[in-house]
Amino acid sequence: MQYFAGLDISQEKTSICIVDAEGRIIAERKVATCPEAIADVLTKFSVTRAGLETGPLSVWLWNELKAAGVPIICMDARHANAALSMMPAKTDRNDAVGLAQIVRTGWCKIVHVKSAPSHEARALLAARSQLVQIRCSLENEIRGVLRTFGIVFGKRVGGFARRAEEIVAGELDISPTIRAVVDALMKARADIAAQVSSLDARVRSMARTTPVVRHLMTVPGVGAVTALGYVATIDDPSRFRRSASTGAYLGLTPKIYASGETMKAGRISRRGDDFLRRSLYEAANALLTRVARPSPLKTWGLRIAKRGGFKRAKVAVARKLAVVLHAMWRSGEAFRWSSSVTEPTAA
Known part of the structure; x- marks a missing residue:
């Protein structure tokens, strides 16, 4: 029999709900917010998967429970809140029940816990x-x-x-x-x-x-703060199958509203890490206004500035920098100062 658990974490107490594959509640517990007490309950029922929301204590608990052999996942709190908002009353017990059902159905976005x-x-x-x-x-x-x-x-x-x-x-x-x-x-x-x-x-x-940070600092406009912040935020470049996904992850792509015949592109979503987004914007500003050496990225940004203004160009270049940094991290290639790529000569 498969069992699934939801953990509603608070500062002192954690509410635990365990359900079976059909969604029936098997057990409910309220224990102290410490990994040992939580792991004791979960291992007793041999849960197939347990889940908790992102929050101040989630990183510590996730690491400790993972080390104890608990099959734990960390869920995006915004996604979980969308499901929990349908509950008629918000209590720790009801939240734990809702999280257990989310874990059982798999209707959740699993968050990468950084190192x-x-x-x-x-x-x-x-x-x-x-x-x-x-x-x-x-x-x-x-x-x-x-x-x-x-x-x-x-x-x-x-x-x-x-x-x-x-x-x-x-x-x-x-x-x-x-x-x-x-x-x-x-x-x-x-x-x-x-x-x-x-x-x-x-x-x-x-x-x-940090060799990766030194490598990313070779990009014009990117300094130690931006490069270190990028590596610390992305943590693992293999998380993204496509480098272009990093722009959306950092909230640098427009919000889209499409319904029927209506299609609107709004401002950037501003989701993700605010510090890194601001750092990339400052790096884009430095690239467009202070770096004298020409590059395809700067030329592209200046074309956008001429067409739509410098503010829009800086946002676009910031998104492109996020993509370029990820591609350089994964491939180990140097920043391309020219658009022409020299092919290796045959031996």
Whole structure:
């Protein structure tokens, strides 16, 4: 007899429902959210397949249950929610029952659980991105405070800190309170900037020691942050049979609405990893505006910019970069700076 299990995970307790091949409920349990307790229940019934949704604890539980020999799958929470929304009442018990039925029927999208090194790299990049945002917020706050009193920050040679020191030393003598406010904000900014520099060094070190990242950094416009983020997000290039699928995976393809005689193409879906999508957009901007050396990719992007504007061209080039990076990763080929490919000479 085949048994299927659904796990509704919460911070402290996990609801488990086990059903047979006909969908009849065989057992229901509520245990502590720890791999050992969950594995004890699932192994007792020798389940054919168990499933849980993506969430904060799903990676840890999936890895531990997999190591314990449990046939576990991880389901896309958006797909699962579409099925669970048909339940008349939302409870942990009902969610577990619904997940068990989804696992039994196979009507779910199985999510790839990334490796530990990929999660480490993603955590590093996420922390760096958060600190950069905090630094920008502090700088904007300083500018706003000074603008209220008629002091325009402007730009000076030497960067933000040099200009702030000039203002504090010369233009804030009339207001000790504002001087204290700006001093406090500048000290906080300096601390954040030091942590950003520290994480930047770790990113460069990780990029140097990862051959795939170094290889992808040969693409114009792609730096250490973008290449490392791409490798950490994709994790395994064999997940995609076609390189073109990576554009849709990262939310860089248009949403399509087709019904009867109606066919509409909307804006990009923005599904997938937001950080990598923004990184590829910045890489596309660098390729189109800063890289002087011509390439077929840049020429193609500039043609789109002439036809539909630079914003649309950057999105298109970002999607193309996702495809090119995946193709280079799988094949090991170098970036093609010209459209002509030299054929190998016969021996």
